[in-house]
Amino acid sequence: MPTSRWVCAACSVDGKIYVYGGRLTWTAGNVIATVEVYDPAINTWAQVSDMPCCKGNHSACALDGKMYIIGGGNAEANRLFNAGEIDEDELVGFLSMVYIYDPATDTWSTAASIPTPRSQTAVAVVDRKIYAIGGTSKSEFISTVEEFDPGLPHSGSGVRPDRKVPTYWGEVKSDK
Numbered sequence: 001m002p003t004s005r006w007v008c009a010a011c012s013v014d015g016k017i018y019v020y021g022g023r024l025t026w027t028a029g030n031v032i033a034t035v036e037v038y039d040p041a042i043n044t045w046a047q048v049s050d051m052p053c054c055k056g057n058h059s060a061c062a063l064d065g066k067m068y069i070i071g072g073g074n075a076e077a078n079r080l081f082n083a084g085e086i087d088e089d090e091l092v093g094f095l096s097m098v099y100i101y102d103p104a105t106d107t108w109s110t111a112a113s114i115p116t117p118r119s120q121t122a123v124a125v126v127d128r129k130i131y132a133i134g135g136t137s138k139s140e141f142i143s144t145v146e147e148f149d150p151g152l153p154h155s156g157s158g159v160r161p162d163r164k165v166p167t168y169w170g171e172v173k174s175d176k
Contacts, residue, residue: 002036010060015039016103021033031054031056033050049108053074056072057073058071060123061123064128067103068099068111070132071096095137097110111148118135119136129147131147132148
């Protein structure tokens with residue numbers, strides 16, 4: 001890989017592996033927005049459009065040829081927080097961001113923010129829905145599972161361990 005890094009995210013589309021962001025060093029800071037793609041068929045790496053912001057401790061998954069980057073720290077938000085320009089709630093708000101990368105057009109867009117701000121979360125795709133599972137928020141472990149359906153405009157829901165659905169990630173699907 002051209003850029004050594006850790007706490008990055010990766011997923012694959014069309015037989016290629018995309019690696020997103022991460023940290024360049026063990027120390028705080030040095031978070032990057034760089035995205036590189038590996039094509040195992042020809043054993044080469046290439047750089048594509050950077051993420052909209054520098055991220056680390058985020059997650060990635062692919063669905064319908066697009067990749068979703070969920071949660072994770074934001075270097076600019078950390079800088080603003082450390083400078084006293086934003087408070088902890090505003091810093092945590094950056095952990096809610098969901099970015100969508102379309103490799104066919106090499107462009108980025110945003111999706112509805114995830115209701116529970118988080119980093120270091122696991123993500124999975126089941127029946128064309130994305131699930132964000134656990135992670136950390138405000139230095140605490142969380143057990144929240146949230147569902148996002150990219151087929152609906154800003155749709156999703158959250159599920160607590162007791163199996164109740166307390167929140168929605170965007171608009172609610174209706175039977176109408």
